[in-house]
Amino acid sequence: xxxxxxLFDLSGRVALxxxxxxxxxxxxxLAFAEVGAxxxxxxxxxxxxxxxxxxxxxMGRRAIPVCCDVSEPEQIRSMFARLDSxxxxxxxxxxxxxxxxxxxxxxxxxxDTVGAxxxxxxxxxxxxxxxxxxxxxxxxxxSIINIVSIAGVTALGRGHTPYSMAMGGVAQMTRELSTxxxxxxxxxxxxxxxxxxxxxxxxxxxxxPRMEEQWLRGIAMGRxxxxxxxxxxxxxxxxxxxxxxxxxxxxxxxGNLAMNAGASYPGGPGITG
Numbered sequence: 128x129x130x131x132x133x134l135f136d137l138s139g140r141v142a143l144x145x146x147x148x149x150x151x152x153x154x155x156x157l158a159f160a161e162v163g164a165x166x167x168x169x170x171x172x173x174x175x176x177x178x179x180x181x182x183x184x185x186m187g188r189r190a191i192p193v194c195c196d197v198s199e200p201e202q203i204r205s206m207f208a209r210l211d212s213x214x215x216x217x218x219x220x221x222x223x224x225x226x227x228x229x230x231x232x233x234x235x236x237x238x239d240t241v242g243a244x245x246x247x248x249x250x251x252x253x254x255x256x257x258x259x260x261x262x263x264x265x266x267x268x269x270s271i272i273n274i275v276s277i278a279g280v281t282a283l284g285r286g287h288t289p290y291s292m293a294m295g296g297v298a299q300m301t302r303e304l305s306t307x308x309x310x311x312x313x314x315x316x317x318x319x320x321x322x323x324x325x326x327x328x329x330x331x332x333x334x335x336p337r338m339e340e341q342w343l344r345g346i347a348m349g350r351x352x353x354x355x356x357x358x359x360x361x362x363x364x365x366x367x368x369x370x371x372x373x374x375x376x377x378x379x380x381x382g383n384l385a386m387n388a389g390a391s392y393p394g395g396p397g398i399t400g
Contacts, residue, residue, distance in 0.1 A: 131162070134368040138163030141214045142365065143206075145197050145255065146224030148175025150325035150354045151274060155221050156190075157182060158358035159365060165189040167210050170224065171196055197224045198247040200254045207258040216266065219365045220259035222252045222273045222297075228327070230286035241289040248293035249300070256304055260313060268312040270365045273301050275317040277380055298376055305374030314373040316364050321345070321380035323352035340396045347382030347392045 142159045146152030147168035153175075156166055160183040168183075168190055170176040176192035183190035191213055195206045210217060225248045229240045256271055263269025278287050279294030298317060305315040322328060322342045328351075332339045342351060360379050363369050378384045382392075391398050 132368070135362055135366045136163055137219070137362075137366060140164045140218035141166070141210075141216050142219035142221065143167045143169065143210060143217055143255075143259065144221040144223060145169040145195070147179050147192070148172035150223075151320070151323055151357050152221070152223035153179050154354035154357050155223060155272075155361045158361050159219065159221075160186050160188040160190065161358075162362055162366070163188070164219065164365075165214065166191070167206070167213070168192045169195040169197065169206060197222075197251040197255060198243075200250070203251065203254045203258060207262075211262075217259050217262050218269055220255060220269070220271045221361065221365075222255050222271070225252075225274075225293075228287065228290045232286060233288040236289055241292070244289040244293040245296065248290075249296040252297055253300055256300065256315070260304065260308060263313045264308065264311050266312075269314070270369070271304070271313065271315045272361060272364050273297050273315070273317045275301070275319045275376060277319055277321050277378070277383055280319060280376060281384065301376065302374050309373045314364075314369065316369070316373060316375045316377060318357065318360055318364070319376050319378045319380060319384070320357075321352060321378075321383040323354060323356070325354065344391075344396050345383050345386060345388070346380070347386050347390075349392065349394050350381065352379065352381060 137159055142164045144152050144156045147156045148170035156168055156179050160166060165188050166183060168176045168179050173194045180190035180192045193206050195202050197203060259271060275298050276294045278291040279298040283291060301315050301317040357379060
């Protein structure tokens, strides 16, 4: 069996992943460990983060779970101070965790709800990027990966306005930081996700099974995403394989953004031919 290509090797590197207890954050954490990285795992779900850490340690890698609310800058700064003492470096930051989606007509949206979305997804993630960026700039290298919903680059409707506004902020933050930091060795990219089956999405499907069919109408591959689908994309963006890739909003969406809203695909809902 051929050895993995060395460009994808993260041995000796340190990654910090938020939202590491479940879903996409957990999958990214395991992916980085599988190619050699040690990790700091941030989540409000302490037991979930510890379970991810146990899986990583079973691979022979080091993993430190940290309880952190990524909407609170002081907690973020304390987490990075611990990162300094535990590892003394950061090579990869994955901004995955974010606030819950609060749905409702925009004309009725409470401004505190709008502010909470901005605080969690824009302010909190910018603080993480800032803390990681300072350390990476001092080292002359690093990779930051922001998870962005397709809601940040195209309109979903269905009451998503505050969430979509915040995700749009993360998308533009990715572009701006990539431009500011590229010449100093720090790459900043986003993975743009369509519907991936995390616990929250499963709850929404259970509450309204029609939602799955609605989502599938826009996904040309004909299935919802699984957290493990992110692994290869994340490894690529974190590794030297992407050393001349920055400012990219890379869709991992089963073809959603490529497909016209009025299009259909063979086998899709209601399509018999």
